[in-house]
Amino acid sequence: MTVNLELMTDDPEERQLAIRYWAMSNTGDFLEKVIDLVPFRHITHSGTLASHVRELCRAFDNNLTCPHCDACMEVKSRSAVKKNPQKSFSPCPACEEVQVRQKRAEQAAAAAALELRLNAYVERLPSGPIDYHLLGDDEALLLLALDLAISPRLISESFTLDECKALAPMDVALLIDKLKTAGVVREDPHSAAPGTYFLRDDNLMVNTHFIPYALVPDQHLGRTEEAMQILLAREFCDSAALFNLWLDFASADAVCYLLDKCRAFHHDLNENQLNEIRSTLRNGLRTHSVSQIWFVIWKNVKDAASLARLVYYTEVRATATIPGKIRRTLEKIEKEGSIVRKWDRPDYQPAGTLGMLFNELFGIDEDTPGSDVLARFAELQPEATTDSAHLPEAEAVRRLLYDALMNDSGPEMMFRFAQLIRGGSEIGSAIMQMSSGGGMTNA
Template sequence: MICKNQPPGTVRQMAIKLDIKTTDSETISLLQRYWATDEAGGFVEKVSALLPFREIKNSSGLASYIRTVCNAFDENQTCVKCGSNLTITSRSEAKKYPHHPVHPCVPCKAEMDEARRIAEEQAEAELRRRVLEHAANVEARTINYESVPDDLALIALALDQTISPRLIGGSFRYADCASLAPMYVDEFINRLWKGGVISDNPRAPGPMAYLVKGEGLSYYPNRISFSLVPDEFLGAGAEAFQELVVRTYKDKKGLLGLWFDYAVADCMAYLYDQCSDFNLVVPEHKIEEIKSTVHTALKFYSIAEVWCMIWRVVQKTSTNSNHRFSSKEKSAGTIPAKLLLQFESARKGKTAFTKWDRPKSLPAGMLGQVFNEIYGFDEKTDSSFIIKMLSDDEPLDRSQVEANIDSRVQELMTAALSSGSGAAVMYDFSELINNGADISEAIEKLMDVYSIPARL
């Protein structure tokens, strides 16, 4: 290679070595004058002084001609791979002082490009092999639709209405399901994926969705496609799908959990919508804290009432952001604490929430519509009614409750009064009830705290 083994005819002038490819004396003189440098590393003659040269009238034409009859090597620049001097094609590429470039010489670059091309071909072949193997495994999967939990069946029903007819016999992506819920659509899709109701579809049309990761595969979320997993007996047609979704929904606990997940998504979508109106950005590291407070509030209030709570917090946050020593970013960071204070104030009876109408910019999503069609729930439905409808326990009448707790209440109050803790017991009992405990559960928790002396 020229940069490693210079030809015998190489001429050295200062820090630039020349590999001259002509025997024409006039051209050789031109090359020497063009590349000649002084002790300071500057070029001795200006390019304009070398023109015209024969039929060449301008500097760009001269530089092009020189490249055809000479290779120039800068001793101040060496290849990062082999250490040879780098080829330069114009005066502007020359360095006055030793320089450590990050790129290789031309021959080494060609070798590296070829090695890279071979490695990429091998990687693509390995990826295709793994994807084909994965596709075979996916296509062999089946599921018993009768064993699918009710909450997943309800999501599947809503998903079918969202992307019909692609769920049955077709494929879809996350982006196709945007109208499934007001927010966190990917999480609902992933529940179906994790539950085996749907699977990724490696043979779906579109750009490659997978990449090699360790010994397995990973995927690009914006590319991956999904399809319905067939029933082990009925397949994956329309008739089989009816067996999946047309059922008596009995798992009330699972459905109640799904409702709360949907309701949290509805409220978080409202929060982001309101924050957008006031140019507030919800801090990423505070999102889970906010969702937790919203989830707790939804056990006591309807979605529409929690919207009211959120609206008050965003209004106050926006107002505070205009204060002299505050900012949008600082104020947005206080949203979780303000939500919790609003909730606690409401539980203590110091404030009340209004049931607001659904904003036109915030559709309920197909999952919300399915809940409404089956149970009549919507954003204004009282939380207590929803919990009662989706409770597996039959409510006890007053006489049964009193009979079950009578002896424990007497024991608790005797111990509390004897220790002067009667008022504290009543306060703690109220707090436990407000936080969602039933009467028996609250009494048992208080027994652990206040009845120890009596038991000794």
């Protein structure tokens, strides 16, 4: 008999029943069928009998042993009994309890080590309030957009990147990084979900997707709605900073559309191809509107899909043509001065709260050409003094003339300069607009 019994009843008949139930031959077969053991007193069904026997005794299989201490494992049914010696997949109760205690101790030690390293990390993070009046125009506008995207959470608790999706069509992580670099938002490790920060090879690691951030309070008004009103009441005038933020947003708007069209036409851009296209689109957005860039994207992605259907092309080869196609299309438009069609904003791609603020505060949307965007921001500049109107910065003029000579674009530069002056710009303002990269356009 390979099963040892631990009887838990003094009733002779019940003891005999348990022994008969588990009795086995030398070949490992049970001597009696369960159905032959009924009826037994009030029990008439074999299933009920098996359950009753488990109350009368505990059975330990000599052929099934603990993988740690070699103790015989308890079995609850006949089907669990093994005919040949083997190790159990799970430990015996005693070894399992030892493992549980050991695991708890290891977890406690790991948690203590993590807390120690995390506290040291938190101590190195910047602390203390900032002055919202000193924020740059781009930082202030971006912070206002973030407040609209996750209000009222921004001023009351921490947030993660996933909760900021309403900020812009894509590139939310890059925009939050701008605020983080500016010291407007900071990591808030103590409010992180379990597993966000962890130790690996004694190094503190973080799952960047789940990093919690918190708004840094204003030094006068703290983290309040009143502090947000400071930003709304400010006069925006830094045209260069605002235009760069617009290019960040417009590029995200364009690339979001690009990726959607590529998915629709089964184009899988690699990282280098995407970065090349992103750079091309950003330069194009200095002159054209987002909706015009959407049309350029649609046309060239569709053309690449047509190539992929040719017998001597593959999906990969067709996809590889997209960066060059988009670049050549924009070069041709600039050279010929062509009028580019505008594309409607897709229903699935909202402008986000940052786009809403550009429209609300400056009247700029996806249909506004980049050259007009820069001109509108330039109008926000404070009126120049008489001296500065007649005497723009020497370095700006020198750089503009140098670029014109190097690019052989003197006539275009003079034509654009005349356009700006006729449009009412002061000399210094015209020089500044042209130096910002938005002044060189064809007639």
